[in-house]
Amino acid sequence: MSKINVKTCEQFSNEGKTPEILFWIGCSGSFDDRAKKITKAFIKILNHAKIDFAVLGKDESCTGDPAKRAGNEFLFQMQALSNIKVLNTYNIKKIVTTCPHCFNIIKNEYPELGGEYEIYHHTEFINNLINEGRFKIQGGSFQGKKITYHDPCYLGRANNIYNAPRNLIKKLDADLSELKRCKSNSLCCGAGGAQMFKEAEKGNKEVSVERAEEIIKNKSKIVATSCPFCNTMLNDGIMKSKPESEIEVLDISELLVKKNNL
Amino acid sequence: MKYIPNIIFCVLITYSIYIFYNNILKLKRNISLGKGEVEISGSKKERWKKMVLLAFGQSKMINRPISGLLHLVVYIAFIIINIELIEIIIDGVFGTHRIFSTIGSLYGFLIGSFEILAISVIVCVSIFWIRRNVLRLKRFYENKMIGWPKMDANLILYFEILIMSCFLLMNTFDVEFQIMDNGNIISGYLSSYFNHLSADTMYILERIFWWTHIILIMIFLNYLYYSKHLHILLAFPNTYFSPIKNLGWLNNLSSVKKEIDIINGTVNESSNNNELIKFGASDANDLSWLQILNSYTCTECGRCTSVCPANITGKKLSPRKIMMDTRDRIEEIGRNIDRNGEFIDDNKKLLDDYITKEELWACTSCNACVEECPISINPMSIIMDMRRYVVMEESSASSEINNMMSNIENNGAPWPYNQQDRLNWNE
Numbered sequence: 021m022s023k024i025n026v027k028t029c030e031q032f033s034n035e036g037k038t039p040e041i042l043f044w045i046g047c048s049g050s051f052d053d054r055a056k057k058i059t060k061a062f063i064k065i066l067n068h069a070k071i072d073f074a075v076l077g078k079d080e081s082c083t084g085d086p087a088k089r090a091g092n093e094f095l096f097q098m099q100a101l102s103n104i105k106v107l108n109t110y111n112i113k114k115i116v117t118t119c120p121h122c123f124n125i126i127k128n129e130y131p132e133l134g135g136e137y138e139i140y141h142h143t144e145f146i147n148n149l150i151n152e153g154r155f156k157i158q159g160g161s162f163q164g165k166k167i168t169y170h171d172p173c174y175l176g177r178a179n180n181i182y183n184a185p186r187n188l189i190k191k192l193d194a195d196l197s198e199l200k201r202c203k204s205n206s207l208c209c210g211a212g213g214a215q216m217f218k219e220a221e222k223g224n225k226e227v228s229v230e231r232a233e234e235i236i237k238n239k240s241k242i243v244a245t246s247c248p249f250c251n252t253m254l255n256d257g258i259m260k261s262k263p264e265s266e267i268e269v270l271d272i273s274e275l276l277v278k279k280n281n282l
Numbered sequence: 283m284k285y286i287p288n289i290i291f292c293v294l295i296t297y298s299i300y301i302f303y304n305n306i307l308k309l310k311r312n313i314s315l316g317k318g319e320v321e322i323s324g325s326k327k328e329r330w331k332k333m334v335l336l337a338f339g340q341s342k343m344i345n346r347p348i349s350g351l352l353h354l355v356v357y358i359a360f361i362i363i364n365i366e367l368i369e370i371i372i373d374g375v376f377g378t379h380r381i382f383s384t385i386g387s388l389y390g391f392l393i394g395s396f397e398i399l400a401i402s403v404i405v406c407v408s409i410f411w412i413r414r415n416v417l418r419l420k421r422f423y424e425n426k427m428i429g430w431p432k433m434d435a436n437l438i439l440y441f442e443i444l445i446m447s448c449f450l451l452m453n454t455f456d457v458e459f460q461i462m463d464n465g466n467i468i469s470g471y472l473s474s475y476f477n478h479l480s481a482d483t484m485y486i487l488e489r490i491f492w493w494t495h496i497i498l499i500m501i502f503l504n505y506l507y508y509s510k511h512l513h514i515l516l517a518f519p520n521t522y523f524s525p526i527k528n529l530g531w532l533n534n535l536s537s538v539k540k541e542i543d544i545i546n547g548t549v550n551e552s553s554n555n556n557e558l559i560k561f562g563a564s565d566a567n568d569l570s571w572l573q574i575l576n577s578y579t580c581t582e583c584g585r586c587t588s589v590c591p592a593n594i595t596g597k598k599l600s601p602r603k604i605m606m607d608t609r610d611r612i613e614e615i616g617r618n619i620d621r622n623g624e625f626i627d628d629n630k631k632l633l634d635d636y637i638t639k640e641e642l643w644a645c646t647s648c649n650a651c652v653e654e655c656p657i658s659i660n661p662m663s664i665i666m667d668m669r670r671y672v673v674m675e676e677s678s679a680s681s682e683i684n685n686m687m688s689n690i691e692n693n694g695a696p697w698p699y700n701q702q703d704r705l706n707w708n709e
């Protein structure tokens with residue numbers, strides 16, 4: 021794929037400029053093959069809307085979320101303090117991210133450590149762009165298609181963001197079909213709390229499979245989500261329980277890119 | 283001779299209040315054993331609002347409409363019927379009989395309402411009993427819910443049925459009250475079955491039920507401390523002190539912050555008063571007082587466990603069990619102190635002896651339990667504090683977790699990729 025146009029904070033600073041907003045890509049968006057596609061999709065949207073954004077590139081480091089939720093508060097605070105130092109050095113005030121875990125920790129836990137930023141999840145940010153008239157959803161590829169949505173724990177319950185992603189799905193002219201456990205009742209995908217990095221404890225099922233079964237029952241061909249970890253887990257669950265169901269797990273930014281043919 | 287009943291009544295009521303008071307002191311002591319860090323957030327106004335909504339208004343109970351509605355009836359009845367206690371106590375102390383009956387039709391209205399509420403309570407509580415023992419709802423059954431917790435739940439239901447029945451029966455056999463014919467909506471109907479009894483028999487029966495009723499209430503009052511029913515009192519402070527923050531917020535340990543400041547040289551080591559700091563919690567008294575208050579407030583309803591993804595998929599973790607274990611352990615520590623004057627090591631702790639690491643590591647930190655709890659209890663925070671101990675003090679995390687952490691430490695990502703390559707997605 022061709023290289024996408026991105027500028028780092030360092031470049032901005034060398035030019036003596038400051039970006040309108042920082043796109044915090046996160047570890048998953050930087051290194052995970054599936055999540056990289058989400059990163060690209062969101063950047064396409066940013067570029068299409070002509071947002072003057074920057075990324076940190078090699079200056080970015082893990083927020084410390086998996087360490088904190090695994091119990092290593094020490095490592096978390098070390099990560100947080102050094103990230104805050106970088107962000108403050110570049111004089112960053114506004115941040116957008118596609119990862120609800122990065123979003124949550126920067127929003128709720130960084131301020132006490134000296135990192136106060138205006139932080140948006142990309143679904144919120146895109147909604148704002150639409151409201152400001154800077155981004156328009158057009159094209160007809162999803163008309164009448166049944167799409168279901170999986171609420172990521174760290175976006176929904178953790179931060180009460182339920183409507184922003186749903187608004188976007190509705191704007192696709194798609195038919196949003198809710199899962200039985202949705203919004204504040206949503207069932208975890210199984211990745212949070214550092215589970216992503218370890219084998220699950222003994223049980224009779226994997227959490228991702230439990231959730232996948234619910235999604236399969238819903239009979240939508242597309243399940244939208246807005247977290248790179250949920251994306252991986254749900255795909256995994258679907259592959260384990262019914263690969264022939266051919267359900268696509270897509271990030272909302274990817275749906276928008278498809279719709280607008282970016 | 284004439285005053286013997288009054289004296290007996292005064293002694294009994296004083297004694298039961300005395301025991302109750304002592305239990306409250308013990309409760310306060312046990313809660314304050316919590317040494318862990320706690321952050322009380324939000325303004326007083328916000329916290330009052332939360333308490334009024336959740337504890338007083340039961341706003342989250344309605345999320346499960348059937349039990350929510352039944353519970354609401356019992357709760358409202360409990361509060362309202364207790365007005366009648368004022369009269370009963372005055373009558374008991376001064377030897378009067380229905381001292382307030384002189385206020386006329388209002389009295390009838392009140393007692394009439396109490397009678398209707400009493401019948402409603404009997405109906406609702408019976409349904410509760412059926413749900414628990416006949417329909418055997420899943421959330422009432424798990425390993426931890428046998429023995430005392432199961433008996434406790436049923437005992438409360440029996441208490442409530444008995445107290446309400448005694449109230450109705452004391453009215454039924456109260457000849458004067460029946461003659462007054464003011465407010466005897468239910469008891470009037472019941473008494474028609476007993477017309478054939480002599481006035482003396484009626485009097486004796488009325489006295490028996492009057493005394494049984496008030497004695498049961500005194501016992502119930504002192505039973506609270508040992509029961510999950512403590513929530514009728516603690517739900518109020520518990521919701522009041524629960525954090526007013528996004529659920530996603532997990533506290534930043536200030537002890538860790540201090541340690542880092544010392545390492546970075548931003549704070550002088552000598553300003554630290556050399557106290558041995560323990561990161562995280564291995565025992566119940568390492569938790570915060572708020573977490574211990576949480577454990578005493580828990581109603582053991584199992585709503586949290588029924589939505590826990592780990593529990594749903596057959597893992598050992600149950601957030602309800604986390605709360606019950608915490609309470610059991612802090613009680614044990616409290617009894618140890620009562621016995622020995624101070625805590626003597628009993629070779630036990632909350633970690634491993636009550637809550638296993640297997641349970642702790644099954645949590646996805648999804649906050650479903652916290653969201654679900656009708657009275658703002660946070661089982662997840664206890665899990666996280668115990669993980670903190672396991673990782674920072676014991677360093678006994680699994681190799682997978684250790685790998686993830688050393689990756690973050692060395693290359694700034696949970697996977698072994700180089701930080702210099704963070705823009706490589708764009709190749």
Ligand code: SF4
Nearest residue numbers: 590645646648649651
């Ligand atoms: S936060 Fe942990 S204990 Fe609570 S519901 Fe989620 S997985 Fe279960």
Ligand code: SF4
Nearest residue numbers: 580581583584586655
């Ligand atoms: S923590 Fe809350 S939801 Fe869970 S059993 Fe206790 S009262 Fe019920």
